Amino acid sequence: MLPFSNPARVANTKGAEIYPYYAGFSKEFVEDAISWATDGKTQSLVLDPWNGSGTTTRTANQLGFRSIGFDLNPVMVLVAKAELLDPAEASVLLPLAKRIVRGARSTKKSEGNQPLDVFFDCSASQEIVQLARSIWLHVVATSLPKASNELLTSWKDIAPLAGIYYVALFNAVRQLLQGLATTNPTWLRVPKISEPKVCVDSKMIGTVFLSEVARIQEIAASRRIPAIQQPTTVTVGDSRSLPLRRASVNAIVTSPPYCTRLDYGRSTMPELLILESLGIADYKRARQQLMGAATARNSCQSSPLGRSCQELLERIRAHPSKASDTYYFQSHLAYFNDLASSLTEISRVLVPNGRACLVVQDSYYKEIHNDLPRILEEMGGMNGMTVTNAFPYQKKKTMRGLNKGSQVYLDRSPPVEVAMLLTKDSA
Numbered sequence: 351m352l353p354f355s356n357p358a359r360v361a362n363t364k365g366a367e368i369y370p371y372y373a374g375f376s377k378e379f380v381e382d383a384i385s386w387a388t389d390g391k392t393q394s395l396v397l398d399p400w401n402g403s404g405t406t407t408r409t410a411n412q413l414g415f416r417s418i419g420f421d422l423n424p425v426m427v428l429v430a431k432a433e434l435l436d437p438a439e440a441s442v443l444l445p446l447a448k449r450i451v452r453g454a455r456s457t458k459k460s461e462g463n464q465p466l467d468v469f470f471d472c473s474a475s476q477e478i479v480q481l482a483r484s485i486w487l488h489v490v491a492t493s494l495p496k497a498s499n500e501l502l503t504s505w506k507d508i509a510p511l512a513g514i515y516y517v518a519l520f521n522a523v524r525q526l527l528q529g530l531a532t533t534n535p536t537w538l539r540v541p542k543i544s545e546p547k548v549c550v551d552s553k554m555i556g557t558v559f560l561s562e563v564a565r566i567q568e569i570a571a572s573r574r575i576p577a578i579q580q581p582t583t584v585t586v587g588d589s590r591s592l593p594l595r596r597a598s599v600n601a602i603v604t605s606p607p608y609c610t611r612l613d614y615g616r617s618t619m620p621e622l623l624i625l626e627s628l629g630i631a632d633y634k635r636a637r638q639q640l641m642g643a644a645t646a647r648n649s650c651q652s653s654p655l656g657r658s659c660q661e662l663l664e665r666i667r668a669h670p671s672k673a674s675d676t677y678y679f680q681s682h683l684a685y686f687n688d689l690a691s692s693l694t695e696i697s698r699v700l701v702p703n704g705r706a707c708l709v710v711q712d713s714y715y716k717e718i719h720n721d722l723p724r725i726l727e728e729m730g731g732m733n734g735m736t737v738t739n740a741f742p743y744q745k746k747k748t749m750r751g752l753n754k755g756s757q758v759y760l761d762r763s764p765p766v767e768v769a770m771l772l773t774k775d776s777a
Contacts, residue, residue, distance in 0.1 A: 367569050369429045369517050371524060371536075372403045375709065379769075380409040380603060383707040386771065387601035388415060392578075394600035397699065399589035399692065400641075404430025406603045407582050414578035415601075418594070420587030422640050423614065424631045425520070425621040427505055430584045431513030432566075440571035443514060446488065447563040450515065451556040454484040465623035465633065468540050469527055471547040477555050478523060479627045485515045486628060495629045506585035514570070518562040520621045525558050526550055527620060536617035589641065589692040594699045602696055602706035607642035609685050609722055610713045614640045641688040650683075653690045656728030658721060665718050678715065690729055697733035702777040706735065711767045723768040735772040742768045 384406070388394035392414050398406035401419030407430055410417035421427050457480045466475040483494055489512045527548060530539045541547055587593060589606075607614060615622065615637025625631035637643060655663075663686070667679040696706060713720045727737045744764045 368432050368514075368566050369403060369520065371521075372426070372429065374403045374405045375605065377405060377409055380405050381413065383603040383769070384410055384413060384415065384601065387603055387705040387707050389705070391600070395598065397592075397594075397599045397602045398604045399587070399592060399602070399696065400604050400606055401430050401584060402426050402605075404433040404584060407584055408433040410603075411580060411582045412574070412576045414576065414580055416580045417582050418599075419582075419584045420589065420592065422586065422588055423618060423622075423636060424505065424586055424625055425618040427584055427586050428508070428513045428516045429520075431508060431510045432517045433510075433513075434582055434584065435510040435514055435570050437570055437573045437575050439511065440567050443563050443567040443570065444560070447515065447518070447560055450484045450488050451481070451560065453488060454480040454556070455552075457483045457487065460627065465626045466523075466620070467547070468623070469530065469538070469548055469620060471549045474526075474548065474550050474555070475627075477550075477552040478519070478624065481555065481559060482516070482519060482624050482628055485512065485519065489515060506583055514566055515563070516624075518559055518566055519624065521562045522555065522558040523620050523624065525562075526555070536612065538620060588639075590688055590695060591691075592695045592699055596698055597701045597704075599699045600701055600704055602700060602704070602708075604707075605709040606689060606692065606726075607640070608711045608713065609642060609682065609720055610711070612642060613637070615643060641692070642685055652687050653694065654732055655686050655690055656725060656732060658728055659686050659725045662718065662720055662725070666715050669716060669718065671716060674716075682715070682720075686725070689726070693726070693729045693733050693735070697730075697735055697774060700735075700774045702774060704774045706772045706774070708770050708772065709767055710770060711765050713765060723766075723770060726770060730772050734775045736775065737770055738773050739771040740768050741771075742766050 384396060388396065394415055396406065396410040396415045396417040398417070398419045401407060401421045403426060404419055407417045407419040411434060419430055421430065454477070459476060460479055460483075464472070464475040464479055466478055469475075470478065486494060490508060524538075527538050529548065530541065532539050615633070619633060622631050622633040622636055626633050663679065663683060666682055667675045669675075669678075700706060708726065710722045710726055712722050723740065723742070727740075730737060744766055
C-alpha cells in the first residue's frame with residue numbers, strides 16, 4: 351500500500367516554522383512523495399518548479415537527494431534558502447545579527463520615497479531599508495545591488511545565511527504591521543491617505559528583528575544535520591521555461607498554484623517591497639508574472655488545453671454574471687495557458703519513466719465546477735504523462751467564505767485536493 355493511502359498523513363498542512371505566514375505541505379507528506387517519485391534511488395535529481403517555502407528541497411536534502419527548486423517570487427526563494435541552513439551554523443546567527451543592527455546605523459541612507467512608505471511613515475521605512483542594506487553588506491556582497499535585472503541570474507548564489515536574516519526581517523515587519531491585519535489572513539490592509547501610517551523607531555525595529563533571529567536560531571539548532579550532503583539549488587525561475595536540459599530530472603514533487611484567484615504576489619507585498627527597496631525585486635512585476643495572479647493578463651490560447659478545460663472556459667465565458675466573458679474568462683484562460691506550458695516543460699525535463707507527484711485542488715467559479723485534477727490529467731496525457739494513481743482528500747480549512755458576494759454559491763461540498771501520481775511514458 352502506498353503511503354498516500356493515509357489521508358491524515360497526506361492532508362496534514364501547516365505553516366512553515368521559519369516563515370509562519372505561508373502554509374505548505376507537511377514534511378511527512380513530502381517524504382512520502384519523494385520516496386515514491388525516486389523509488390528510493392539516491393542518485394535521483396528531484397525538482398520542484400513551484401518550490402514555495404522549500405519543503406521539497408529541504409526534505410530532499412535531508413534524505414540525501416540532489417534537488418532543484420524554482421519559484422518566480424523572490425520572497426519565497428529566500429524563505430526556501432533559509433530552510434537549508436546547516437544546523438552547525440546556527441550558533442553564529444544572533445551574534446552576527448547584532449553586528450548587522452549596529453551596522454544599519456552607519457549604512458548610507460537612500461534618497462526619496464521608499465516602497466515601504468505605503469505602510470510606514472518615512473522615518474520607519476528608512477530604518478527598515480537601512481537594516482535590509484546592512485544584511486546585504488554583511489552576508490551577501492561588499493557593495494549594494496544596482497538593479498534587479500542584473501541580479502536575477504545570480505539568485506542561486508545567495509546563501510542560506512542571507513535567507514535567514516531576510517526572513518527574520520520579513521517576520522519582524524509582519525509583526526510591526528499586525529494592526530493592519532484583515533479577515534483574509536494572506537493580506538495586510540494598506541492605510542488610506544487620510545490615515546496615519548505605522549510609526550516605529552529604530553530601537554523597536556532592531557529589537558523585533560533580533561527577537562526573530564533568536565527564534566529562528568533555536569529552530570535551526572534543533573534540526574538534524576543530513577547524513578549525506580547533496581547539492582541543492584534554490585533560485586528564481588519560471589515553471590513555464592525551466593533552465594534545465596531535456597530528460598535531466600528523475601523525479602518531480604510539487605503543487606502548482608491553485609486556480610482560486612489567490613493573489614500570491616499581494617500576499618507577500620511587504621516582503622516584496624523590502625526587496626524592491628534593495629533593487630532586487632519589483633512588486634508590480636512579480637505580482638503580474640506569478641501563475642494564478644488575480645491581475646489578469648489578456649491571453650489567447652497558446653497550446654492545446656484539453657476537452658474538459660475548453661468546456662470549463664466556455665461555461666465561464668457564457669455565464670450571465672458581470673465580467674464573466676471578459677475579466678474572469680481571461681484570468682482563467684491565462685491560468686490554464688500557464689499550466690499547459692508548465693506541464694510541457696515538466697515532461698521535457700523528466701527522464702523517460704520518470705515520476706511526478708503533483709497536488710492540485712478543485713474549485714468553483716460561481717456554481718461552475720472547476721475539476722482541476724481531471725484537467726491536469728488530460729494535459730498530462732497530451733504531454734506523454736500518465737496518471738498511475740490519485741489520492742483525493744477534502745481540505746478542512748478554506749478561505750472561500752471570506753468574500754461575502756460569493757456566499758450565495760457556497761451550498762456545495764468542501765474543496766478537494768488530490769495527490770496525483772504521474773509517470774512519463776518510456777521513450
